[in-house]
Amino acid sequence: PAMPSSVKLYSKGTILGYRRSNKNQQPGTSLLQIEGVSDKSAAQFYCGKRVAYVYKAHKKRNDNDTKVRVIWGRVTRSHGNSGAVRAQFRVNLPPKAHGASVRVMLYPSQI
DSSP states (O other): OOOOSOOOOEEEEEEEEEEEOSSOEEEEEEEEEETTOOSHHHHHTTTTOEEEEEEEOSSOSSTTOOSEEEEEEEEEEEETTTTEEEEEESSOOOGGGTTOEEEEEOOSOOO
């Protein structure tokens, strides 16, 4: 069988902010809303998947580099009943990332 012309490797998501209570926020855990996910059971599919926050930096690191940088993370669990998920990144996300989009990779796959 012929391979389809384009294989979807990631879903889009939005960074909602840090996990927080009324007075404190925990910058080590970020909340994401993934496109097309609106309940807890659908969010369960994304647990363990890798997340990439791709952004443009002000300067290149060296001459043969690009301005594009990535912070990698992983979906840890669901959050609430509306399909939001918690994710932990290798480096805590900067506050300027709140509201920005992320790529939720469809690997590692458990199917």
